[in-house]
Amino acid sequence: MNDLTLIRKNLFRKKLRAILLTFSIMIAFLIFGALGAFYNVWTAGVDLAAANRLITVNRINFTQDMPIAYYSRVQSVQGVENVSHANWFGGYYQDPRNFVQTFAVEPETWLSVYPEMVMPDDQRAAFITDRTCLLVGADLAAQFEWSLGDRIPLNSNIWQQNDGSSDWDFNICAIFDGAEETAPSNYAVFHYEYYNESVAFNRDRIGWMVVTTTGSDINDAVIREVDALFANSSAETETTTEAAFNKAFLEQVGNIAMILLSVIGAAFATILMIVGTTMIMAINERTKEIAVMKTLGFPSPRIFRMVLAESVLLSFVGGLVGLGLATLIVNGAAGALAGFLPGLSMPMDVVGIALGLMLALGLITGVGPALAAQRLSIIDAFNKH
Amino acid sequence: MTALYTLTDLSKRYTRGKESITIFEQLDMTIDQGDFISIMGPSGSGKTTLLNLLGGIDRPSSGAVDCEGTRVDKLSEGKLAKWRSKHVGFIFQFYNLMPTLSAAQNVELPLLLTNLSGKERKRRVETALDIVGILDRKGHRPAQLSGGQQQRVGIARAIVADPKVLLCDEPTGDLDRNTADEVLETLQLLNRELNKTIVMVTHDPAAAGYASRQLNLDKGRFVETGAA
Numbered sequence: 043m044n045d046l047t048l049i050r051k052n053l054f055r056k057k058l059r060a061i062l063l064t065f066s067i068m069i070a071f072l073i074f075g076a077l078g079a080f081y082n083v084w085t086a087g088v089d090l091a092a093a094n095r096l097i098t099v100n101r102i103n104f105t106q107d108m109p110i111a112y113y114s115r116v117q118s119v120q121g122v123e124n125v126s127h128a129n130w131f132g133g134y135y136q137d138p139r140n141f142v143q144t145f146a147v148e149p150e151t152w153l154s155v156y157p158e159m160v161m162p163d164d165q166r167a168a169f170i171t172d173r174t175c176l177l178v179g180a181d182l183a184a185q186f187e188w189s190l191g192d193r194i195p196l197n198s199n200i201w202q203q204n205d206g207s208s209d210w211d212f213n214i215c216a217i218f219d220g221a222e223e224t225a226p227s228n229y230a231v232f233h234y235e236y237y238n239e240s241v242a243f244n245r246d247r248i249g250w251m252v253v254t255t256t257g258s259d260i261n262d263a264v265i266r267e268v269d270a271l272f273a274n275s276s277a278e279t280e281t282t283t284e285a286a287f288n289k290a291f292l293e294q295v296g297n298i299a300m301i302l303l304s305v306i307g308a309a310f311a312t313i314l315m316i317v318g319t320t321m322i323m324a325i326n327e328r329t330k331e332i333a334v335m336k337t338l339g340f341p342s343p344r345i346f347r348m349v350l351a352e353s354v355l356l357s358f359v360g361g362l363v364g365l366g367l368a369t370l371i372v373n374g375a376a377g378a379l380a381g382f383l384p385g386l387s388m389p390m391d392v393v394g395i396a397l398g399l400m401l402a403l404g405l406i407t408g409v410g411p412a413l414a415a416q417r418l419s420i421i422d423a424f425n426k427h
Numbered sequence: 428m429t430a431l432y433t434l435t436d437l438s439k440r441y442t443r444g445k446e447s448i449t450i451f452e453q454l455d456m457t458i459d460q461g462d463f464i465s466i467m468g469p470s471g472s473g474k475t476t477l478l479n480l481l482g483g484i485d486r487p488s489s490g491a492v493d494c495e496g497t498r499v500d501k502l503s504e505g506k507l508a509k510w511r512s513k514h515v516g517f518i519f520q521f522y523n524l525m526p527t528l529s530a531a532q533n534v535e536l537p538l539l540l541t542n543l544s545g546k547e548r549k550r551r552v553e554t555a556l557d558i559v560g561i562l563d564r565k566g567h568r569p570a571q572l573s574g575g576q577q578q579r580v581g582i583a584r585a586i587v588a589d590p591k592v593l594l595c596d597e598p599t600g601d602l603d604r605n606t607a608d609e610v611l612e613t614l615q616l617l618n619r620e621l622n623k624t625i626v627m628v629t630h631d632p633a634a635a636g637y638a639s640r641q642l643n644l645d646k647g648r649f650v651e652t653g654a655a
Binding site: 043044045047048051052055330331334335336337338339340341342343420421 | 479482484485504505508509510511512513517519523525526527528532535536537539540548584
């Protein structure tokens with residue numbers, strides 16, 4: 043027997059109470075872990091944004107298009123390294139439920155502005171030269187079990203071809219992966235030229251431009267110059283850094299961080315009160331036992347540590363079970379959501395924060411009862427009972 | 428006989444509201460090594476208070492509690508806890524065992540304050556339980572033991588660290604006559620065979636009869652009423 047045996051025995055002396063407390067802490071960390079993992083992957087775009095990459099969209103909003111002529115004009119702006127452009131294609135495979143995130147892009151410059159899209163050289167060359175090539179992300183290919191050489195049709199709810207068909211045939215000639223594990227590979231791109239020549243309407247228009255500068259220190263100057271080029275035109279532009287664009291895009295859904303903080307904060311505040319109150323009650327019930335231990339010679343600091351450790355142990359037992367369940371849920375959902383949230387997993391920083399919260403929860407709920415136990419007068423405790 | 432405890436000019440006063448209550452004043456007493464003393468007296472006479480002062484869980488208002496040259500009343504809280512763990516064994520009226528621990532684990536508690544190995548602790552626990560005749564119930568929890576058995580576990584816990592003195596507060600107050608006699612015989616055995624100094628507070632004249640020295644505490648003064 044050692045102190046840990048005593049701590050464990052005291053913690054689980056009332057099994058139902060211990061189970062309910064563990065369960066409530068488990069729920070809090072389950073919510074924290076699962077939401078933390080989703081938030082992490084949801085905001086990955088902001089973290090992955092390159093410092094010298096800018097996005098130019100129509101000033102009205104990013105769903106409005108711009109003339110293709112803007113593309114060549116931006117190329118001439120001082121400090122611009124590369125420019126590419128893209129159009130939203132949407133698309134689905136066989137069934138409208140099989141959504142495929144697809145963009146029509148200028149192939150060669152697109153690969154220049156997104157060097158994190160990695161693939162073998164022969165596939166890169168094939169994508170650039172083959173007009174009907176569909177460059178598919180590895181996650182997307184895995185989702186639909188596509189492989190190199192497959193010929194597949196994609197349908198678009200928006201874009202029809204000249205012949206009235208909404209079926210677009212593609213040849214999968216290249217599959218890219220992200221340079222980093224968290225880089226998305228759940229989308230596909232194809233030649234703007236193929237799109238522009240075949241589309242029944244809206245020709246010679248582009249959705250947005252991606253601009254890389256020669257250095258992030260001149261971003262502001264480039265932004266000002268690009269937007270000045272199209273000031274007072276029928277399609278004024280708004281240029282921002284990629285990180286700002288991604289962040290603004292996510293915030294259209296709502297302030298996710300605030301929503302998550304509110305949910306997690308409410309859960310933890312509740313748990314804090316429940317566990318804190320229960321720990322105080324538990325120590326009050328054991329006043330006489332603590333007095334006996336002190337009488338036997340257990341020093342007050344040791345009693346303090348034991349009561350505090352009991353609270354921390356409870357927090358870690360509940361917290362680790364909750365975090366473990368959250369990891370199982372996240373891993374289970376990762377496969378099903380690969381198309382929408384690629385790279386969904388339990389991030390180490392969420393695990394680290396959770397461990398810190400477990401420790402904090404244990405210390406905060408335990409310090410009061412531990413101090414009370416430390417200060418307990420043997421005589422008063424025996425007289426009380 | 429060698430003096431184990433020397434109490435000099437010992438006074439204890441409590442303040443309740445504005446009222447100051449004197450429990451005893453200028454009490455002098457010597458307890459020799461190997462004594463078995465019973466202390467009787469009416470409620471409120473200060474028997475338990477005296478026991479608490481001897482055990483270092485309370486401090487006198489004035490005067491000195493000396494145990495083998497150590498001024499117990501002057502020790503800091505930390506040193507007092509350490510002193511208690513080494514020198515004093517406590518036996519309570521209501522046993523005060525930890526309900527979640529087995530008999531053996533309850534007895535082992537004071538040994539957690541030592542540097543003894545697990546194996547040595549186990550050996551000492553079994554010896555203590557054997558001395559009080561309850562080794563066969565070592566795996567039982569307090570709730571699975573009778574009152575007499577629980578008190579035997581309490582005695583084993585008090586002697587396991589081999590203290591010189593046992594302080595017993597109404598050790599048979601919650602037991603029937605036969606069981607009380609068995610417990611008192613055990614205390615007598617510990618006094619005679621292991622030379623433990625025992626100070627026992629009791630209301631029971633029959634229990635007091637087991638002691639070698641019987642004192643009556645009344646109105647703050649000791650009256651020696653008998654010796655075996």
